[in-house]
Structure formats: C-alpha cells, structure tokens
Amino acid sequence: MILNKLEQKLTRLQHKANDVVNRVRDRHIRLAVTGLSRSGKTAFITALVNQLEHAAIDGRLPLWDALRQGRILGARRVPQLNAHIPTFAYERGLDSLFGDPPAWPEPTRGVAEVRLEIRYRTRHPLRKHLGEISTLYVDLVDYPGEWLLDLPLLEMSYEQWSEQVREQLRRPELQALAASWLTPEWQATQPFAERPVAELAERYTAYLHACKQELGLHLIQPGRFVLPGEYAGAPMLQFVPWVWEMPVGEPADGTLYATLRQRFEQYKQHLVQGFYEQHFAGFDRQIVLVDCLQPLNAGAASFGDMQQAIARIMESFAYGKSNWWRRLFSPRIDKLLFVASKADHVTPEQHAPMVSLLQHLVRSGRGQARFEGITTECLALAAIKATEVGKGVANGREFPAIRGTSLSGESLLLFPGEVPPHIPPAQWWNSQGFDFQAFRPMPMSAHQALPHIRLDAALEFLLGDHLE
Incomplete structure (x- = not known):
C-alpha cells in the first residue's frame, strides 16, 4: 500500500516536471473554452479536435500558416495529465453529429478536458539544433461560462x-x-x-x-x-x-x-x-464564445444583459503578458479570443457587421487588455457549418439567403436579417425585424473533416506562434 502511494506520488511529480519542461520550451499550452448560454462551446471543441486530427490528411484550413506551409505532420488525442478532471466527450459528440438525423452534441455541465499532441516541422533556428521535428501539447479545457461570471464576486x-x-x-x-x-x-x-x-x-x-x-x-x-x-x-x-x-x-x-x-x-x-486556483489561473489562452444573434432576436433587455455579462467577463481576467519565467511559476492568460458564433446562421455579407458588433461590445475591456500586454482578437465563425448559401426570390427580385434544416426537421430558405455593426440605440429596437432561426447539423461524412467557417483563423491566432 505504501509503495503504491509512493509510486503514484512519483508519477505525479514526473508528470509535473515534464509539464514544467514543456512550458519552458513553449511545448505545452492550455486553451480554455467557455461561452455565454447557448453559444455552442461543445460543438466548438468537438470541431477543433476534429480539424486537428484531420489536418495533415484532409486539411481545409488555408488560414492556418503552419498547415499551409506543409509543416504539420499530424495530431492525435493522448491521455490527459489531470486524471481527476472528466474527459471531454469527443466521440459522443461525433456520434450525435453523424446520427440520423444529425444532432448537436449534448452540452457539458462542468469542467472537462482533452489533450492533443501536434507534431510539426519547426522553423525556429534554436529548436532546429535539437531536431527538426517538434511536438506541441495542447490541453483544451471546457468550463461553463456561469463559472467565469462568478469571478467578480471575489471582489464583492x-x-x-x-x-x-x-x-x-x-x-x-x-x-x-x-x-x-x-x-x-x-x-x-x-x-x-x-x-x-x-x-x-x-x-x-x-x-x-x-x-x-x-x-x-x-x-x-x-x-x-x-x-x-x-x-x-x-x-x-x-x-x-x-x-x-x-x-x-x-x-x-x-x-x-x-x-x-x-x-x-x-x-x-x-x-x-x-x-x-485549480483551473483559471493555469490557463494560457482563453476563447469566449458569444451568440449575438439570439439576444438580437429576444430584444433590448436580453441584449443589454449580454452587454453586462461581457463587461463582467472582461473584469475576470488577470491580465499580464506571459513571458517564459512568469509562465513557469505564475501562468497568465496572454491571448484572449472573442468569437461571434453561428456565423452560418446569417448570410455572408453579415459576417463583417457581426465582428464589428462584437468589437463594440468588448471595446472598453480590450483597451485595458492591450495596455497590460494581452493580445485580443474578435472573429465571426461557425465551428460546424449547418447551412448553405443560397438565393431567394420575392416580388421578382433576388435576395441573399441561407438554406438549412430547422431543429424540427423543416427545410428553410430565408434571409434572417441585417446585423447592426454597433450597439443599437433604444429607438432602433422598434424597427428591427430579425428571424434568426436555429438549424440542426447537415448530414456529413465521418471520413472527412467537419465543414466550418473560419475555424482556421482561430487556430492561427491561438497556436500560430507556438508552431514556429
């Protein structure tokens, strides 16, 4: 019994030592993913893992520099170090997506994580002396947005x-x-x-x-x-x-x-x-998913509440540029990605206004983040594309549209509406006419990477500098 406990302790210490070495060499990164209600974070993580596993064989990620340059050799899931944290249910999520009919993965209710090993050809002159092929370990950590919104309570x-x-x-x-x-x-x-x-x-x-x-x-x-x-x-x-x-x-x-x-x-x-202490302080980078469309559908009160929630989120981050010494002993988030999710639920010309709206929502916090040395970005993307771009005709005139299947199985062709490029004034809500529908996934092949919109831009922002 004593020997078993000693072996377990030595194993934990060895894992921790390896983790420290990898942090010093920039070979390990913890990416935290959270989101406001119904923003699609389970689908996002499922898609991210799927794209990484398919990248070297079936990569459709032109905005990810390391892949476009042919330097990604492959990625695979490996056992996580934190055995006390539930494993993210990736396979179960795929079963839902590839089901008949396709369905979205069930949302997680607590913390979950999955670890990936990415092998790549380095361009870094110092690392090349140690070997041209390098490895980056990526921990994807999923946690509820409600927990992030609790952090400001510490100061109250x-x-x-x-x-x-x-x-x-x-x-x-x-x-x-x-x-x-x-x-x-x-x-x-x-x-x-x-x-x-x-x-x-x-x-x-x-x-x-x-x-x-x-x-x-x-x-x-x-x-x-x-x-x-x-x-x-x-x-x-x-x-x-x-x-x-x-x-x-x-x-x-x-x-x-x-x-x-x-x-x-x-x-x-x-x-x-x-x-x-157990989770947030150890994150290197953070993704926050925001569904801007449903609050626009719901009206001014729901949208205003989303504004307040984002303001509280910005208060939650311990800003500070993460150099190698501080990352070793006191990790800090050094990159923060805000994602306007469900970009496939609007027509393509509305993606730029989606990004602009999100930028306005996080503007005050981004200024403080930039002052402290943290890099921030806003993107509009669809982790798993559920619609196709189409055209509609009304009164003899064509209009841009999207085509998909509703959650109840009804075929839809519609123009959902225009996304405001900035925070709407009070009088604007009286004239808006949104129809942002929820779509179920399209039928997809289990042998190909999942269809997406700009997930490669997220990969480049989050991992690009670690794959040099």
Whole structure:
C-alpha cells in the first residue's frame, strides 16, 4: 500500500516536471473554452479536435500558416495529465453529429478536458539544433461560462452583491419572475432555520433558471446554483441575496442575515476561489464564445444583459503578458479570443457587421487588455457549418439567403436579417425585424473533416506562434 502511494506520488511529480519542461520550451499550452448560454462551446471543441486530427490528411484550413506551409505532420488525442478532471466527450459528440438525423452534441455541465499532441516541422533556428521535428501539447479545457461570471464576486461583499440584485429587480419582468422568493418578508434578526432557507434557496434557483430560459439572460449569479454538479444540496449553495429591510447594526451570529452572509463567503472561498486556483489561473489562452444573434432576436433587455455579462467577463481576467519565467511559476492568460458564433446562421455579407458588433461590445475591456500586454482578437465563425448559401426570390427580385434544416426537421430558405455593426440605440429596437432561426447539423461524412467557417483563423491566432 505504501509503495503504491509512493509510486503514484512519483508519477505525479514526473508528470509535473515534464509539464514544467514543456512550458519552458513553449511545448505545452492550455486553451480554455467557455461561452455565454447557448453559444455552442461543445460543438466548438468537438470541431477543433476534429480539424486537428484531420489536418495533415484532409486539411481545409488555408488560414492556418503552419498547415499551409506543409509543416504539420499530424495530431492525435493522448491521455490527459489531470486524471481527476472528466474527459471531454469527443466521440459522443461525433456520434450525435453523424446520427440520423444529425444532432448537436449534448452540452457539458462542468469542467472537462482533452489533450492533443501536434507534431510539426519547426522553423525556429534554436529548436532546429535539437531536431527538426517538434511536438506541441495542447490541453483544451471546457468550463461553463456561469463559472467565469462568478469571478467578480471575489471582489464583492454580501452587501454589495445584494445591492446589485436589488438594482436588477427594478426591472418589471424580473420582479414578476422573482415573486415566488421575494415574499414573504424576512427579518434580518430572526433566528436561522435550515429547512425554510433551503426552500427559499430552491425558489431563488428556480428564478435563475427562469431568467436564463424564459428571458434569455446571461448574467446568472451565483453560477453554481444553475450548474451545481457534485455540490447539489450543499449548504453553501443555500443562500439568497438580501433584498428586504437592512439590519440595524451588526446582526448576531445565528441570525438569518449573518448566516446567509456567511454562506455567501463560503461559496466564494470554496467554489469561486477554488475554481480560480485549480483551473483559471493555469490557463494560457482563453476563447469566449458569444451568440449575438439570439439576444438580437429576444430584444433590448436580453441584449443589454449580454452587454453586462461581457463587461463582467472582461473584469475576470488577470491580465499580464506571459513571458517564459512568469509562465513557469505564475501562468497568465496572454491571448484572449472573442468569437461571434453561428456565423452560418446569417448570410455572408453579415459576417463583417457581426465582428464589428462584437468589437463594440468588448471595446472598453480590450483597451485595458492591450495596455497590460494581452493580445485580443474578435472573429465571426461557425465551428460546424449547418447551412448553405443560397438565393431567394420575392416580388421578382433576388435576395441573399441561407438554406438549412430547422431543429424540427423543416427545410428553410430565408434571409434572417441585417446585423447592426454597433450597439443599437433604444429607438432602433422598434424597427428591427430579425428571424434568426436555429438549424440542426447537415448530414456529413465521418471520413472527412467537419465543414466550418473560419475555424482556421482561430487556430492561427491561438497556436500560430507556438508552431514556429
């Protein structure tokens, strides 16, 4: 037993040592992928792995320099180092995509990862002395966007967070959804009781789910309430913001207010800080997927909520250029890619406005990032293309259109509408006429790389400098 434990410890140390060596040599990179609700991150990771595995044989990635130059020898999945983290369900995702009828992969509910080994011919003069063929290990880490949106809570007190929620509840549509947990009135000094508070937390959680599903909101806090995973039923997930009459003076231990505040702090310490230390602080590069189309469909309130969510995301990043010494001992994100997903759900001439809109949404945060030395980029892409470009005719005139199959199996040919190139003013919403439909995947061959739009541009931005 003791020998087994010693062997396991030595194996972990060896893996860690190898990881350190690879980081110093720029042979290892951790790419984190997250997204706001329904942005398609599971499809994105599935497509990224698929493109890398097919690159050397069936590569359709002209914007990826290393492949275009013939220097990519191949890529394959290899066992991940973090055995305590679930493996990303890549094969299951392909089964869905190649099914009859095709379907989108099931979204992941927590952290998952997959490791790839890329072999390539180096152009770097120093590395050539060690051998012309080099290896880059890429860890793709998938995690829920709700967890990223929780990070700003680390800088907030219970009182500040409660005030933020009170401000949100000024909106009539949120007040209506919140009625079940806003009443009856609670008193800050009343004794804490486990069961009533657990029931109150359940009603608050149902409210958060309704905000997400019925109103299409993205700024859902605390994020673990809607994606609890192994912590479902834990007391630190049983608290609510204080939206009733504030206490006078400092509430005594054991009162309702003091206990809710204590649980908020426990949530921050164990879940939010834990996520930061165990995962976020170790990421080298980050991809954030944003579906701009559904909020445009849903209206001004949903779009405004997406704006706030993106602003909070920009607050979450520990900026700082990652030189080799700091990357070894204190890794920091040095590249940040924002993706306007589902570019295939609009006609091609709308891709440029999609990028422009996303750039406006992240503008303030990008300025700070650039000042700190982090490189940012905005792209419009479709990780898995689900439509074809077509033409429609109305009143004897042609119009640009896309052709695809709805989630219910109906064949569609339509022009979804024009994407605004900047953040729309209030009066603009009265005249918009969007019809952004959801499409299911097209029938595809399992023997070819998945069809995409500009996924190669993402690969070049994320991996290009590591493949020199």
